[in-house]
Amino acid sequence: MPESCVGHLVKYYQSSFVTEKPLQISVVSFDGDMTLWDFRKVMRHSLKHTLAALQKQVPTQRVLELTVDEMIVIRNQFAEEVKGKIWNLEEIRLRAFERTLEYAGFPNKELAAHLNAIYLKHRFEDIELYSDVIPTFGVLASRFKLGLLSNGNTYPERCGLEGYFAFVVFSQDVQSEKPDRRIFETTAQRAGCELAQMLHVGDSLENDVAGARNAGAHSVWLNREGIPNETETRPDYEVASLTEIPAILGLGGK
Numbered sequence: 001m002p003e004s005c006v007g008h009l010v011k012y013y014q015s016s017f018v019t020e021k022p023l024q025i026s027v028v029s030f031d032g033d034m035t036l037w038d039f040r041k042v043m044r045h046s047l048k049h050t051l052a053a054l055q056k057q058v059p060t061q062r063v064l065e066l067t068v069d070e071m072i073v074i075r076n077q078f079a080e081e082v083k084g085k086i087w088n089l090e091e092i093r094l095r096a097f098e099r100t101l102e103y104a105g106f107p108n109k110e111l112a113a114h115l116n117a118i119y120l121k122h123r124f125e126d127i128e129l130y131s132d133v134i135p136t137f138g139v140l141a142s143r144f145k146l147g148l149l150s151n152g153n154t155y156p157e158r159c160g161l162e163g164y165f166a167f168v169v170f171s172q173d174v175q176s177e178k179p180d181r182r183i184f185e186t187t188a189q190r191a192g193c194e195l196a197q198m199l200h201v202g203d204s205l206e207n208d209v210a211g212a213r214n215a216g217a218h219s220v221w222l223n224r225e226g227i228p229n230e231t232e233t234r235p236d237y238e239v240a241s242l243t244e245i246p247a248i249l250g251l252g253g254k
Ligand SMILES: [Mg+2]
Pocket: 031, 032, 033, 034, 035, 202, 203, 204
């Protein structure tokens, strides 16, 4: 991390302690994708396996030229088209494979379902937690109620987090998504706390930080790569690793 970034973090950190009164936090909610696990990595890895299976089965020129990047673009375009109409992410994924086969000149719903099954197998079985997740949860779990608040669809029991969360809120289940304040209100209700008692941790300045702040919760921006914040959004805290969170909550050193 460049030195200037470190200084920036220290400044944030100190000002939080010096100028604010102690937090009355009882609940910590976590974003999932890119906060607890590397979603982009597992998604690309799963698409690579799926594309290889497709190319083996349908070795036409167009299919052989198809790329993972194109598949991602097709999925994202489809998700944008059906935003607010189709909430279920697995359905969007399946329909995106149907769209991909049409694009590759080989429309076939049965094959799309087969590809979807290959994708989901890798997508859920090959996911890995970041190395700071379990140590941090180990410190926090005895003092705070922990939960997952995600716009994605990775279930905690599928990635080694079974038993850690007192509540799990997925946008696809409640039909509102971060940064909409309603999903934060739902989360506080499920957690049994006021929004002001909740600290939300996530990697997205828009979805996690601005969303939490607008709803009245406290926010931590997880900035693993030390990227500059060029937005108007100001997190209450900024950290480079989850291991810094216990100190924010008054639980001793890192
Ligand atoms: Mg995220």
